[in-house]
Amino acid sequence: MVHVNQYYLPPTNLIPNSPQPLLHYKGLLSESDLRPENIHNRFHQNGWKTQWIFRYGPTQQSHYHSAVHECMVVLTGTATIRFGVADTDSDLDKNTWSGARENGGVEIDARSGDVFVIPAGVAHKTYDTTPAAPFALLTPGRGRGIQAANVEEALAKVELTGFTMMGAYPENRGDWDFIIGKEDAGRFKAVWSVAKPKKDPVLGDDPDSLVGLWKDTPEFYAKI
Structure with a gap:
């Protein structure tokens, strides 16, 4: 059985978050599993599209994706x-280290082998x-797909330095946007x-993944 940490993040004044839980599969992938080309193949088998590998700098602006x-x-x-709250000042030092952010949310230590499945609307x-x-984009292209004749070969050549993550989104659902808060005020239900x-991007049909943990009935949303 896969151990899954679930976090239910309620909406804030600026961020819709989601009725679906944020899922954290802590240490799910072993060092031998972490070859980008292998992860890409797993994503593809489960109907998710690899779009980027980023090396992250010291900090970034809190944001969410409204439609994916x-x-x-x-x-x-x-x-x-x-996760779960907006920055309230454009100064990255202030919103990262000096409390210029909304109240609430959750902070999670992330390390190699961890997998996060983030519902649309959840700030991170x-x-x-x-x-x-x-900060750097390590894959060829503009971060919305791997622009290469042979994707597996391109991913195998990526030099991983610093703190790196690989991102994927459900296939045929469009590209990610970068929303920092307020933009969807009044239409949170559309995001939800x-x-x-x-299928889950890494666990496929496993009922201990989003397949069994996320709800999809109209009645579920009607109660929001």
Whole structure:
């Protein structure tokens, strides 16, 4: 049985979050599993599209995706990821280290082998990364798909340094957007109603994954 940490994050004034739980599969993938080309194949088998590998810098702006769910696999390094709240100041030092953020949310230590399945609408912000390195897109393209004739070959050539994560989104559901808060005020239910994927990005049909843990009945949303 897979051990899954579930986090239910209620809406804030600025962030819709989701009725579906954020899923954290802590240490799910072993070192031998963490070859990007192998993870890509697993994503593809489960109907998810690999779109990027980023090396994260010291911090970033809190954001969410309004129309697509996301999976992030930690390949190398350690960091803290803050989920569920918006930044309330554009200054990254203030919103990361000095409390310029909404109340609530949850902070999770992330390390290689961890997998996060993030419902549409759930805010996230990665910071305090180790080893220290500047932010960079490591895959060919613009971060919305791997632009290469042979994707597996391109992924196998990626040099992983610093804190890196690999991201995927359900196939045929469009690209990710970058929403920082307020933009969806008054239409949170539209974000909450993004269709549930047929399979979990890494666990496929396993009932201990989003397949069994996320609800998809109209009655569920009607109670929100």
